[in-house]
Amino acid sequence: MPDSVDGRAGIDVHLVERLIAAQFPHWRGLPVTPVEHDGWDNRTYRLGDEMTVRLPAAAGYALAIAKERRWLPRLAPALPIQVPVILADGAPDLGYPFPWSVRRWIQGETADRAPVDDMTGLAVSMAEFLRALHRCDTTAAPAAGAHSFHRGTPPSYYDQQTRYCLNALTHCIDTTLAATIWENALATEWDRSPVWFHGDLVPTNLLVDDGKLTAIIDFGTCGVGDPACDLVLAWTLLSGDSREAFRRAVDQDEGTWARARGWALRKAMLTLTDHDAADRDHTTRTGSR
The missing domain is CATH 3.30.200.20 (Phosphorylase Kinase; domain 1)
Structure with missing residues (x-):
């Protein structure tokens, strides 16, 4: 940071x-x-x-x-x-x-706080946004790299960090399954022309008004490269029917979804590792159990 x-x-x-x-x-x-x-x-x-x-x-x-x-x-x-x-x-x-x-x-509230009755409709709106973004002209656009915190690059950039998290979380998650998900992500690559990605499609960057998606903010990590990082919304906001609707409407290949799942896993494990370290530090300082 x-x-x-x-x-x-x-x-x-x-x-x-x-x-x-x-x-x-x-x-x-x-x-x-x-x-x-x-x-x-x-x-x-x-x-x-x-x-x-x-x-x-x-x-x-x-x-x-x-x-x-x-x-x-x-x-x-x-x-x-x-x-x-x-x-x-x-x-x-x-x-x-x-x-x-x-x-x-x-105008609008962030998607993590706004009431949304039709999550499937919101998922389709998100997919339509992404497909339009992927069609945008990439001439002279910024290639994924340090400015995007390496979103849009292969997930292998974060391999060492992710394996550290896997080792640190053996006591609280199924690290065998997590390692398999990560290996599946590493085994694929974006083999087409680079496309635009937003880079930080989290619920707090989606604005909702009257139950509908009205805006997407914070393009600070945008660039051109592999769009897999933008599909993590399937796990961070959507589930069930809305996740399936998003997947159908985005229309990406299985390899891109494998990398997207890897991106989502890596962030979740990093968050868990940070929280676990903070909890252990608090226990050490206070002597609590």
């Missing part, structure tokens, strides 16, 4: 107000309020009723500002639902060291 800015506490309402006043005085005086549910990579604040201010929380996330500014306007016309619209670019200033941006506010 990249080093944070003062543990993220260095970004606050006062800083945002000062940055706006200094660089965009025509918006000076608009109320600045934190969003109710913030992300980790960036801090987001409402600016008046129609805008947001988005500030990277660490150097590794700051690379996304220029990438989104360049590519979102090119991708948006080809996509079936809303994506962020960047209204202005902010520069490092007042002790804040990274570029930042002002964006149009998009």
Whole structure:
């Protein structure tokens, strides 16, 4: 994880107000309020009723500002639902060291919190978005790599990390089955032309309004390469009929689904390993059992 800015506490309402006043005085005086549910990579604040201010929380996330500014306007016309619209670019200033941006506010709640009666319909909408994204022109687009945290590359990049997790979790998951899933992911590869991927299709980056998918946000890890990383939504949000509908509508081959399952497994194991380490550290410090 990249080093944070003062543990993220260095970004606050006062800083945002000062940055706006200094660089965009025509918006000076608009109320600045934190969003109710913030992300980790960036801090987001409402600016008046129609805008947001988005500030990277660490150097590794700051690379996304220029990438989104360049590519979102090119991708948006080809996509079936809303994506962020960047209204202005902010520069490092007042002790804040990274570029930042002002964006149009998009109405909706994140999919992990919004009521959705028709999960199958949402799954099909997601698949339609992905198929449209895969058709977008890739000329001069950023190839998967460090800027995408290697999403869009073969999952073998994370092989050493994943095998560490397998070893660390022998006491709490079926590591024999997990190892088989991982080996199946490593045994396949994307052998077609690279396509666009979003890179972070988690429920918190899907906006829902009135039960329907209305927007997808946070393209900071987007690029072109293997789209398998975007299919993890099948396990992180969907299940049963909605998962099957998503799978049919996305229409990818078995190898891509094997890699997608590997990506989902790797993230789940990493999360479990981190939590397990935190629990053991707490036990050691407190002497509790």
